Amino acid sequence: MSSSASPIQRLAMHVGRWRHMLVPIAILMLLGVLVVPLPPVMLDILLAGNIALASIILLTTVYMKRALDFSAFPAILLGATLMRLVLNIASTRLILTADAASPGDAMMVAGRVIESFGTFVVGSSIVVGIIIFIILVVVQFVVITKGATRMSEVAARFTLDAMPGKQMAIDADLSAGLIDEAEARRRRDNVTEEANFYGAMDGASKFVRGDAIAGIIITVVNIIGGIAIGLFMKNWDFSSTVSLFTTLTIGDGLASQIPAFIIAVAAGLIVARTGERETIGDEVPMQLASQPRAMYLVAFFLAVLAMTPLPTIPLLVAAIFIGFVGWAVQRYQQEKTGREDNAVEQDVAASAPEEAQAEDLIAVDVLEIEIGYGLVPLVDASRGGDLLDRIAAVRRQLAVEMGVVVPPVRIRDNVQLDANRYQIRLRGALLAGGVVYPELVMAMNSGDATEPLEGVSGKEPAFGLDVTWIHPESQARAELHHYTIVDASSVLATHFTELIRNHAADLVSREEVCRLVEQLKNSSPKLVEETVPAVVKTAEIQRVLQNLLRERVPVRDLEVILETMGDWAGQTRDPAVLTEYVRNALRRTISQQHAHPDVEGQMRIHCVTLDPELEEQVSGHIERGPAGTTMNMSPAMVQELVTAVARTSEGLLARGYHPIVITSPSIRGQLWQILESRIPGVVVLAYNEIDKGIDVESTGLVRIEESRPSMAGIA
Incomplete structure (x- = not known):
């Protein structure tokens, strides 16, 4: 801690360090008030603090941009309700246990705040005070609280019902690459927090409604109990007793219900928000003044009313003011539109002189x-x-x-x-x-x-x-x-x-391959020096990378790809065969691409397999030579093979899996060439491409029972 810090700064630092203790201590102190009688001065401080807290809550809801910026509101709402009820009990104790010789001496027993509300706000008429109190309670209970409760219920239901759609939209953005994993996690957390918040608001709004009912009951009990105590226990006269306890009770009710009314309005504002771009303080003036024509019509309407027996000057002043505001808004909108048009024209003018060259x-x-x-x-x-x-x-x-x-x-x-x-x-x-x-x-x-x-x-x-x-x-x-x-x-x-x-695969040009190899040279210079172009040519690397990408196999691990091609290039220059060797080296990546965890967490590939006799028949139609690998199979046999694979894969599709065929390495590449254009999304894997620790679950065996004799004859 710096020695130059002022006492206020040091106090603020201490409070910040122990701020986690403020709420528990405040709750314990409120519970203590239920048991320990408060002196009037302390009650005045707490009542003033209650009004201040309610005002802070209201203005916080006005200046926040979205509901989740005040996610602690349901808990604060419950705490504020508890505070008001505790203060009601403390004030009731002071009012009913007034230790005074006469009603006039008992006016200050509950403190200056309650006495001021009872005399200054109410005035000399008890009836006026009762009417004001009743109006305040009715507006809070029937209008504000009921409306806020209904909005909380609707918001909670709509938020919970919309959660699956929002989660799917986040997953769609993540899959499309529009957001990264961290942003997707943040959005999912926001969706969950939003659902929890509105669910909590739905329950917390019931406390506001119950607080209004409790205020009415406490007021009636205080008046009846106070009159009974004054008449029968203290032997005061009837009119002074009624005046005293009615004034103090109404003052107590107003001191409690005004903060309750403010918090009820804050609850209504926080659930009534529909946007997250601006605060309510910005949105309301901006949207109210967004239509100058409406303001002109209102000004004209007020001017017409001024010609009636209604007061002329107030109506004309209001008409002139609203008309001026409408004119100012219209001028601002016109200037803004003009600036935007000028900016567009300047952009067009700046780009006009640029003439396209023949090479372009x-x-x-x-x-x-x-x-x-x-x-x-x-x-x-x-x-x-x-x-x-x-x-x-x-x-x-x-x-x-x-x-x-x-x-x-x-x-x-x-x-x-x-x-x-x-x-x-x-x-x-x-x-x-x-x-x-x-x-x-x-x-x-x-x-x-x-x-x-x-x-x-x-x-x-x-x-x-x-x-x-x-x-x-x-x-x-x-x-x-x-x-x-x-x-x-x-x-x-x-x-x-x-x-x-x-x-x-069509994006992998020779230039791109050279760039990838140059990039690999930074991390594996010896490998590149020994392999390219002494053992494998750039064109051969390009062909292998294209073959891998056609089957959506990532080529990020170029080091393993080059090592494998260098190991086998001495035995074969056929890109198709080299691709199969590279796929075997990348089997961990390929297996994890198509494996799914089961209920126990074990990674499992769901697939269909080829009948061994069918594999032999397909292998008999593959021809390998110096020019590469070719497939010599009749269209009829191709159609029978595709039909058999599609029929056997129906079980996979019904369970929500892609069609995956596992077969012998010798025919894998050629089998994929036959199936990929005829069965959308098909994946063909070889047995040696299944990594250790990954189980294989076959849902069917591909057979062509009726065509075996004819196929043998063709072979």
Whole structure:
């Protein structure tokens, strides 16, 4: 601790160090008040502190941007309710045990705060005080508390029902590479905290409602009990007794109910929030003054009312003020729009002189996304577009996932496309396209949807699922009915990701291979020096990497790939055979790609296997020569083989697994070439690619019973 610190700073440091003890100590002190009578001065301090605490809670809810910024509110609400009830008991004890010779001497027995509320606020009329108290309690109980309770119930139910959809949306963003694992974990925690918060608010709002009822009962008991004590135990006259205990009780009720009213308003504000971008203090003036025409109409309406027998001056002052505010807002909006238009014109003017060179016109971009004019907002950061950031995130994710650096992606508009259509091109050739709507969000049935949605029907571009595009205002309702909600940028980025995964082999050029080898030279210089190009050529490395990527095998471990190719290149130069040797060296990675944990945590591959006789027949149609490996199989046999594999794999698909076929290493590569274009998502593994510690569960044996004689004859 610095010697130059002031006493206040040192006190603040001590309090901060022991702040975890403040709440337990405060609770114990409140419980002690139930037993130990308080002196009037201490009661005044606690009542003032109660009002201050309620005011701090209210203003905190006004200035926070989202409900979770005040996640301790349900606990504070319960603590504040306990504090008010304890103070009610302490004040009741002081009022009913007033030790005074006459009612006039007993006015100060409960402290100055209660006496002031009872005389200054109420005035000289007891009836006025009772009416004010009743109005305050009715407004709090019937309007504020009941409304806050209902909103808490609805918010808790909607939040819990929307949790599955939000979790699926987070998983979809993570899979698409739009967020990393840390961000996904943070969002999942936020979803859980939000559900816990609104669930706690649903229960805590019942304390507010019960506190209002308790205030009414305590007031009635204090008045009746005080009058009885004054008349029968102290022998005071009736009018003085009624005046004394009514004044003190009303003062006590107001001192307690005003903080309760403030906290009830805070509870209503915190559950009534619908956005997370601005505080209520910013949103309310901004949105109330966002429509100048409405303010002009209100000013005109007030001016018309001023011509009636109603007071003219107040109405005219209000009309002039509201009209001036509307005019000022309209001027601000016009200036803002003008500045934005000028900025756009300057950008266009700055880019106009740039003329395309002939070399630029004939150059072909490796990856290109063409968009219609309606999708321009997706790439315009000034209008909230984040497609460029999402594409950059996808490139980073694919580099980590597959070991290949995705080249820069050029995004350009194409006036020949429909407004909401886009196309993805690889080296100038069209890969695929789709339709998205920037102003809408895509609702996708997660399998548990309870009712259809109204909107624009369409297809999810990446996987071809039926979807409905809806307005963002309907998102909460769609999530309530178990739809997964995805925005337009995420849809396009997911489609782009899947296309790159399917065509990653086409991105591995000779230049890219040379770059990867140069990068490996930094960590394994001897390996590169001995292997490239003395043992294996760059073209051979390229062919092997392409073969691996076609089957979605990551090529990040280039050191193992080069070592394996160097070991076997002396025996064969066939890229297909070298690929099988490399796959065997990468068996741990390949096995873990397709294994799933069972209920006991054991990693297991669910698959189908080929009948040994069928493997022999397929092997008989494989020809290996100096030019490479070829397959000599009749179309009829190919169709029978594909049909048999598809039929046997139906059990895997029914259990939610991809079709995986495990077979002999000698025919694995050729079998995959036959199946991959005919069975979507099929994976073909060899027996030697299953790593130790991973179990294999076969759900079927692929046979072609009827075709065996004919196949033997063909062989």
